[in-house]
Amino acid sequence: MLxxxxxxxxxxxxxxxxxxxxxxxxxxPGFRVVGLPDSAVREAGKRVSTAIRRxxxxxAIGEISLVLNLAPAALRKSGSGYDLPMALAALAATGQLxxxxxxxxxxxxxxxxxxxxRDVAGVLPVANAVQRFGGRRLVVPVRSAVEASLVDDLQxxxxxxxxxxxxVLKGQRGVRHVDPVTHSSEESPPxxxxxxxxxxxxxALEIAAAGGHHVLMVGPPGxxxxxxxxxxxxxxxxxxxHDALEVASIHSIAGCRAPDAPLSTVPPVExxxxxxxxxxxxGGGAGVPRPGAVSLAHRxxxxxxxxxxxxxxxxxxxxxxxxxxRITLTRAEAQVRYPARVLLVAATNPCPCGHLGGSRRPCRxxxxxxxxxRSRLSGPLLDRIDLQLELRPVDRDRLIxxxxxxxxxxxxxxxxxxRGVAAERWxxxxxVRDASPEQVRATCGSGVVERLARAMxxxxxxxRGFDRSLRVARTxxxxxxxxxxxxxxxxxxxxxxxxxxxxxx
Amino acid sequence: MSQPDVPGWEQISxxxxxxxxxxxxxxxLARPGTGAASLLGAALxxxxxATPGEAVRAIAAATQPDVTDAADLRRAWGRRGxxxxxxxDPAYPERLLASWPDASLPLxxxxxxxxxxxxRERTVAIVxxxxxTGYGKGIAAWLxxxxxxxxxxVVSGGAVGIDATAHQAAxxxxxxxxxxxxHGVDYPRQHAQPRGLFGRVLEAGGALISxxxxxxxxxxxxxxxxxxxxxxLADAVVVVEGTTRSGSLLTASAAADxxxxxxxxxxxxxxPGSGAPHKLLAEGAAPCTSPDDLIEALGASHHRPxxxxxxxxxxxxxxxxxxxxxxxxxxxxxxxxxxSVLDVPAATLLASITRARVAGEIxxxxxxxxxxxxxxx
Numbered sequence: 001m002l003x004x005x006x007x008x009x010x011x012x013x014x015x016x017x018x019x020x021x022x023x024x025x026x027x028x029p030g031f032r033v034v035g036l037p038d039s040a041v042r043e044a045g046k047r048v049s050t051a052i053r054r055x056x057x058x059x060a061i062g063e064i065s066l067v068l069n070l071a072p073a074a075l076r077k078s079g080s081g082y083d084l085p086m087a088l089a090a091l092a093a094t095g096q097l098x099x100x101x102x103x104x105x106x107x108x109x110x111x112x113x114x115x116x117x118r119d120v121a122g123v124l125p126v127a128n129a130v131q132r133f134g135g136r137r138l139v140v141p142v143r144s145a146v147e148a149s150l151v152d153d154l155q156x157x158x159x160x161x162x163x164x165x166x167x168v169l170k171g172q173r174g175v176r177h178v179d180p181v182t183h184s185s186e187e188s189p190p191x192x193x194x195x196x197x198x199x200x201x202x203x204a205l206e207i208a209a210a211g212g213h214h215v216l217m218v219g220p221p222g223x224x225x226x227x228x229x230x231x232x233x234x235x236x237x238x239x240x241x242h243d244a245l246e247v248a249s250i251h252s253i254a255g256c257r258a259p260d261a262p263l264s265t266v267p268p269v270e271x272x273x274x275x276x277x278x279x280x281x282x283g284g285g286a287g288v289p290r291p292g293a294v295s296l297a298h299r300x301x302x303x304x305x306x307x308x309x310x311x312x313x314x315x316x317x318x319x320x321x322x323x324x325x326r327i328t329l330t331r332a333e334a335q336v337r338y339p340a341r342v343l344l345v346a347a348t349n350p351c352p353c354g355h356l357g358g359s360r361r362p363c364r365x366x367x368x369x370x371x372x373x374r375s376r377l378s379g380p381l382l383d384r385i386d387l388q389l390e391l392r393p394v395d396r397d398r399l400i401x402x403x404x405x406x407x408x409x410x411x412x413x414x415x416x417x418x419r420g421v422a423a424e425r426w427x428x429x430x431x432v433r434d435a436s437p438e439q440v441r442a443t444c445g446s447g448v449v450e451r452l453a454r455a456m457x458x459x460x461x462x463x464r465g466f467d468r469s470l471r472v473a474r475t476x477x478x479x480x481x482x483x484x485x486x487x488x489x490x491x492x493x494x495x496x497x498x499x500x501x502x503x504x505x
Numbered sequence: 506m507s508q509p510d511v512p513g514w515e516q517i518s519x520x521x522x523x524x525x526x527x528x529x530x531x532x533x534l535a536r537p538g539t540g541a542a543s544l545l546g547a548a549l550x551x552x553x554x555a556t557p558g559e560a561v562r563a564i565a566a567a568t569q570p571d572v573t574d575a576a577d578l579r580r581a582w583g584r585r586g587x588x589x590x591x592x593x594d595p596a597y598p599e600r601l602l603a604s605w606p607d608a609s610l611p612l613x614x615x616x617x618x619x620x621x622x623x624x625r626e627r628t629v630a631i632v633x634x635x636x637x638t639g640y641g642k643g644i645a646a647w648l649x650x651x652x653x654x655x656x657x658x659v660v661s662g663g664a665v666g667i668d669a670t671a672h673q674a675a676x677x678x679x680x681x682x683x684x685x686x687x688h689g690v691d692y693p694r695q696h697a698q699p700r701g702l703f704g705r706v707l708e709a710g711g712a713l714i715s716x717x718x719x720x721x722x723x724x725x726x727x728x729x730x731x732x733x734x735x736x737x738l739a740d741a742v743v744v745v746e747g748t749t750r751s752g753s754l755l756t757a758s759a760a761a762d763x764x765x766x767x768x769x770x771x772x773x774x775x776x777p778g779s780g781a782p783h784k785l786l787a788e789g790a791a792p793c794t795s796p797d798d799l800i801e802a803l804g805a806s807h808h809r810p811x812x813x814x815x816x817x818x819x820x821x822x823x824x825x826x827x828x829x830x831x832x833x834x835x836x837x838x839x840x841x842x843x844x845s846v847l848d849v850p851a852a853t854l855l856a857s858i859t860r861a862r863v864a865g866e867i868x869x870x871x872x873x874x875x876x877x878x879x880x881x882x
Contacts, residue, residue, distance in 0.1 A: 197841050197842075197845060198841060199840070199844040199845060199850075199851035200840050200841055200851045201841075202851065203851040203852050356871070357871055357872070366636070367635045367636060367664075367665045368694075371693075371695070390871070392839060392841070398845075404845060454863065455862075458862070458863040458865075459859075459862055460700060489856075491856035491857070492852055492855045492856040494859045495855035495856070
């Protein structure tokens with residue numbers, strides 16, 4: 001008898017429909033897996049037949065000759081998520097489960113030798129794919145149920161073990177209830193109201209959020225770089241359902257998502273340590289590459305502290321994702337593409353000892369050392385950072401004083417409005433960050449471009465930041481609700497180009 | 506590339522190198538800035554045909570493997586528009602010859618620009634820390650600008666910090682920069698850039714001076730030796746900021762040795778950067794708390810040229826900001842602080858600050874912004 005159960009292979013985020021086919025065959029008794037399985041999948045045969053033998057009410061299949069095919073055979077299958085569909089297919093092939101009951105059934109999950117189920121990373125994108133493939137029911141381990149049920153229009157069948165799976169499919173037992181998850185979670189990210197002082201940095205974050213501009217913060221330890229970066233999500237627009245699912249899917253594949261976590265609509269923040277490898281930052285690993293921090297921060301904030309401690313080659317690897325909003329990882333096994341649209345917030349100390357301009361300790365660096373240190377803040381990556389600011393610690397008195405700035409929701413409203421203006425002008429989802437110089441110049445009032453050129457010249461700024469400043473000015477105009485970029489907007493924009501400014505005298 | 510106005514070049518090209526002289530020069534060079542004059546004296550005494558030029562050539566051969574004869578040396582300087590004055594040349598400042606009490610007279614002065622003011626005008630050396638605070642820079646600018654207005658020529662090193670601030674504030678009056686390295690070394694880098702401080706000093710009629718051969722790197726000894734020239738070129742030395750190990754103390758003691766008046770600007774007693782001025786004050790230096798102190802010490806007149814319509818000049822700054830900066834002057838204030846004290850949004854402030862910077866109304870440093878000029882009244 002030939003039995004078929006559906007499952008899904010993930011190559012990166014890309015789902016492929018897999019048919020798990022099982023048939024009795026001639027020859028020696030045993031369980032042969034064909035269809036380009038990797039070793040984890042090949043071993044599944046042992047796990048599956050043992051789990052079946054140890055499950056009450058099922059007949060062992062060890063004496064039967066079975067062949068199990070994972071179609072399409074050309075696609076490499078990896079991971080332990082095929083245990084469950086293989087077991088179900090084997091049971092149907094050996095007559096222990098009616099083949100008709102498996103119609104429209106997909107399964108994804110690992111089995112223990114005792115027949116209990118174990119959750120596997122990536123359930124969310126799998127469930128999403130099953131729904132798209134027109135699947136009716138998805139059998140998953142209990143622990144994956146909440147995550148899988150984030151997908152609408154798909155019946156999730158959570159099972160604690162193989163016995164339950166069989167009984168539920170046979171209709172002898174009801175489907176377990178899954179607590180519905182809130183799509184728009186009530187959780188709130190850290191709020192800007194906690195920040196004292198730092199008016200310039202607050203304003204810069206507002207501009208960053210509105211135009212999607214990357215930010216560089218230079219300041220001594222304890223001046224609030226990290227605090228500010230972690231508050232950026234609170235003023236970014238909330239993710240819509242599609243984006244939230246996409247973000248959660250990436251986290252699911254990376255295996256860094258709590259299986260029972262609700263679907264978060266708060267843009268994620270990733271803070272890789274400066275010792276992170278290229279693979280850790282942009283993705284990689286053995287076999288099919290896994291997403292890195294830049295993809296985990298998709299549609300959110302990538303916070304890179306101690307930027308100058310990050311090795312050059314690692315930083316250079318960030319250029320592609322920042323340029324294109326995605327990262328393509330090519331390996332012998334597979335080419336994988338992960339989305340990576342991030343807002344980069346980079347931070348660094350002002351000098352090698354870190355204390356320049358701080359109040360805690362005097363700086364010990366010679367001016368030429370500071371110079372040399374700062375000069376490393378250039379290059380292709382830094383060229384993509386539109387907003388650059390110098391932070392100073394806030395006075396103690398102010399720190400313990402009452403809040404002196406706006407709460408996030410007030411800023412978020414302006415950000416949302418500004419994004420709306422940009423979207424109306426350049427189309428849905430368009431960010432000022434991605435606008436071409438020509439597009440921006442076309443919206444400038446008369447004399448504005450000249451004004452910027454003159455200001456930059458007078459202030460001894462290098463010309464390479466010209467279009468970046470103009471872009472920032474465009475966002476400032478959007479925040480002000482102005483259709484054309486006016487002189488006052490470029491005047492403000494120039495103030496956020498730390499690197500191009502002469503630090504003389 | 507010809508150097509017709511510098512005597513000695515003919516001899517440099519013609520003379521051979523005396524091995525004894527050479528070894529003496531090499532020996533003396535181990536301690537930069539010492540013994541050049543006595544060396545010259547000895548050389549001239551021993552051999553009537555020996556010339557200062559020969560010593561230069563000897564130094565060149567001994568210290569610069571790639572500069573093996575005087576023609577190379579001449580080219581290296583000439584390429585950069587540098588002229589050379591030896592003691593006794595008309596271009597060599599009289600006050601160096603007149604006031605030099607020891608044997609460390611600079612053997613050569615390689616210079617760009619104009620040295621004549623150094624003899625014609627009253628001069629003040631405004632020196633201090635490279636790692637200066639906004640306060641220190643503000644004071645330095647205040648003093649330098651007032652001196653320049655009173656017709657006092659400002660002399661200083663070419664370092665970042667106080668030196669650079671003083672030159673910048675007095676630049677229109679022409680200032681003299683004494684380099685801590687040879688011509689041709691881009692040090693400090695940002696000052697040597699085409700639009701940097703050094704270029705602007707020359708443009709405004711000032712001078713860049715070095716006693717070193719071309720391309721001599723800024724070694725600590727070289728920089729320290731430079732300070733004695735700064736002192737000797739001044740009628741008074743004022744130290745603005747510096748730690749107790751600051752090179753400004755060398756400038757001050759070189760000045761004291763020559764009977765040149767030393768002043769010091771009091772600073773925050775808790776800051777390491779106040780160490781040098783406070784040490785000098787304890788040793789009897791005169792406190793300098795305003796440009797008047799300095800101008801009085803120099804015996805210059807308090808004459809201040811009236812700048813046209815300056816008090817009435819429209820300010821690019823929002824109301825209240827200018828007043829606050831004037832009250833703070835010359836101390837800087839940070840934009841964050843301005844924003845919260847005056848309750849003006851950062852966006853508005855930043856835009857107006859750009860306008861004010863472009864108009865030259867304010868100066869921005871790491872510690873914040875301050876007015877570029879002393880507020881009137």
